[in-house]
Amino acid sequence: MKTYTYTEKKDTRSGFGAGLTELGRTNPNVVALCADLIGSLKMNQFIEENPERFFQIGIAEANMMSIAAGLTIGGKIPFTGTFANFSTGRVYDQIRQSIAYSDKNVKICASHAGLTLGEDGATHQILEDIGLMKMLPGMVVINTCDYNQTKAATIAIADYEGPVYLRFGRPAVPVFTPEDQVFEIGKAIQLQEGSDVTIVATGHLVWEALEAAKVLHEQGISAEVINIHTIKPLDDKAILDSVAKTGCIVTAEEHNHLGGLGESVARVLALHHPTPQEFVATNDTFGESGTPAQLMEKYGLNSDSIVEKTLKVIKRK
Amino acid sequence: MSNKNLHDLTTQVRRDILRMVHKVNSGHPGGSLGCTEFLVTLYTNIMNRKEGFDMDGIDEDLFFLSNGHISPVFYSVLAHSGYFPVKELNTFRLLNSRLQGHPTTHEGLPGVRIASGSLGQGLSVAIGAAQTKKLNNDSNLIYSLLGDGELQEGQNWEAIMYASAKKVDNLIATIDLNGKQIDGATDDVLPMGSIKGKFEAFDWTVIEIENGNDIEAILEGMATAKAATGKGKPVCVLLKTMMGNGVDFMMHTHAWHGKAPNDDQLENALNQNPETLGDY
Numbered sequence: 001m002k003t004y005t006y007t008e009k010k011d012t013r014s015g016f017g018a019g020l021t022e023l024g025r026t027n028p029n030v031v032a033l034c035a036d037l038i039g040s041l042k043m044n045q046f047i048e049e050n051p052e053r054f055f056q057i058g059i060a061e062a063n064m065m066s067i068a069a070g071l072t073i074g075g076k077i078p079f080t081g082t083f084a085n086f087s088t089g090r091v092y093d094q095i096r097q098s099i100a101y102s103d104k105n106v107k108i109c110a111s112h113a114g115l116t117l118g119e120d121g122a123t124h125q126i127l128e129d130i131g132l133m134k135m136l137p138g139m140v141v142i143n144t145c146d147y148n149q150t151k152a153a154t155i156a157i158a159d160y161e162g163p164v165y166l167r168f169g170r171p172a173v174p175v176f177t178p179e180d181q182v183f184e185i186g187k188a189i190q191l192q193e194g195s196d197v198t199i200v201a202t203g204h205l206v207w208e209a210l211e212a213a214k215v216l217h218e219q220g221i222s223a224e225v226i227n228i229h230t231i232k233p234l235d236d237k238a239i240l241d242s243v244a245k246t247g248c249i250v251t252a253e254e255h256n257h258l259g260g261l262g263e264s265v266a267r268v269l270a271l272h273h274p275t276p277q278e279f280v281a282t283n284d285t286f287g288e289s290g291t292p293a294q295l296m297e298k299y300g301l302n303s304d305s306i307v308e309k310t311l312k313v314i315k316r317k
Numbered sequence: 318m319s320n321k322n323l324h325d326l327t328t329q330v331r332r333d334i335l336r337m338v339h340k341v342n343s344g345h346p347g348g349s350l351g352c353t354e355f356l357v358t359l360y361t362n363i364m365n366r367k368e369g370f371d372m373d374g375i376d377e378d379l380f381f382l383s384n385g386h387i388s389p390v391f392y393s394v395l396a397h398s399g400y401f402p403v404k405e406l407n408t409f410r411l412l413n414s415r416l417q418g419h420p421t422t423h424e425g426l427p428g429v430r431i432a433s434g435s436l437g438q439g440l441s442v443a444i445g446a447a448q449t450k451k452l453n454n455d456s457n458l459i460y461s462l463l464g465d466g467e468l469q470e471g472q473n474w475e476a477i478m479y480a481s482a483k484k485v486d487n488l489i490a491t492i493d494l495n496g497k498q499i500d501g502a503t504d505d506v507l508p509m510g511s512i513k514g515k516f517e518a519f520d521w522t523v524i525e526i527e528n529g530n531d532i533e534a535i536l537e538g539m540a541t542a543k544a545a546t547g548k549g550k551p552v553c554v555l556l557k558t559m560m561g562n563g564v565d566f567m568m569h570t571h572a573w574h575g576k577a578p579n580d581d582q583l584e585n586a587l588n589q590n591p592e593t594l595g596d597y
Contacts, residue, residue: 074375074446
């Protein structure tokens with residue numbers, strides 16, 4: 001069993017900020033837009049170094065999305081920054097018509113996704129954004145797990161031609177993926193090799209899946225842990241190869257079980273290799289105020305829940 | 318293009334619009350006919366356009382149609398401007414056509430740079446394209462067309478506020494002031510008060526074209542609008558038009574906003590607009 005450690009916790013949004021700063025230095029076509037959340041999105045450094053390539057839109061997200069679509073005409077690569085709720089649900093039609101249907105090269109960068117936004121409560125804690133975005137034809141959907149992966153993903157999507165939804169979060173979480181990683185869109189990463197169960201996790205739940213695998217190991221259960229950072233296009237092969245060995249699967253995400261990673265995995269399995277599956281996700285509910293840790297525990301989005309669902313799914317084999 | 322040729326082209330575009338919507342018994346002739354003189358004049362005499370089409374449109378003026386339902390006039394003018402064969406107008410709204418009910422880039426139709434149809438987004442898109450022109454040190458202009466009823470969509474006012482605040486002065490946004498929308502007169506559906514006063518309050522330069530169906534008036538008004546660009550303010554043209562212009566029974570009513578003529582009505586309408594450049 002591989003050992004994963006970390007020396008520090010950092011927020012994934014800072015990984016986005018660092019990636020954007022690097023793009024500002026390396027890619028003259030990258031421009032950034034923000035709807036009055038510069039500090040929250042960690043865009044300050046990019047703005048300081050490239051003031052002419054930054055557009056402060058004000059509190060007007062619909063305008064921001066359509067302006068971003070227009071900026072692509074003439075070769076710019078716009079990165080929009082606001083909270084996940086305001087990056088998706090609030091502006092769905094603008095994204096649908098002016099970005100997705102119009103095939104525009106816009107990178108929708110969404111912070112504060114999910115319950116871990118914390119005390120602001122359910123108005124801001126979107127748990128439906130992955131579903132909204134993956135339903136749009138041609139939209140790539142990415143949910144990164146730590147600072148390093150978020151930075152690498154931010155840099156990688158600038159080289160991809162087409163609309164991308166990049167989802168990350170607010171709280172400081174363990175930094176455990178390599179600093180020098182190359183991010184491949186649509187390529188799952190096997191973190192633990194195992195034979196009894198496949199645990200497929202995305203975003204903040206990836207670290208929780210590694211913690212769960214340690215607990216399971218102590219109980220004599222060999223868990224394969226896969227980091228699915230790209231929900232669309234999904235790495236079907238990695239999932240199918242793994243369940244061919246293990247015969248059961250747990251999906252884990254900070255999102256509603258309707259419309260999220262779990263449903264995408266279930267579709268692949270139903271088509272190619274029907275397999276018992278359990279879901280670590282919210283149960284068709286809104287969130288509420290609380291600390292991130294309290295919320296993840298109350299709504300069953302932590303390593304304890306992954307262990308529990310694993311024991312359950314193994315019995316269904 | 319001479320005024321005689323502009324008039325001939327305008328009449329032919331009118332015939333195209335009527336025949337397109339009649340064939341598929343759907344589409345929006347009213348607003349299309351009302352904007353025919355404007356779009357013909359814009360594409361032939363006002364805009365600086367390159368030969369051919371590429372999405373980025375560097376070193377040329379660009380146009381964005383926000384009220385995408387007037388696609389019949391847009392398609393006809395694009396075809397007559399050389400972006401695709403005029404005979405392709407025959408495929409309007411048919412299965413597997415590039416000429417979708419509302420304009421889209423998705424089917425690769427040359428001349429179209431954004432999908433529109435869901436109202437209220439085109440001005441924001443035009444602003445983005447205008448800001449890219451500035452970043453690229455490209456001194457060409459961005460033109461856009463919006464319906465007056467469309468101004469009821471709130472996103473427009475986000476865009477109008479932004480454009481003046483950010484001094485987007487390489488943009489000429491034209492409002493088709495025909496005073497009508499699907500459910501009736503704009504003053505009955507949702508009165509908007511003084512649109513001129515609103516744009517001026519948002520610190521735009523406003524130019525009025527009292528007869529927006531008169532080619533001379535359009536040429537003069539748009540020359541004034543062009544001269545007003547580059548002075549730190551976005552430019553708005555209030556183009557007063559007649560919905561259904563050129564077909565007597567389609568004028569002075571909102572009834573033909575989204576309705577196609579039957580066989581007899583088509584014959585009547587075409588007789589009022591004799592063939593000039595040849596039907597597709």
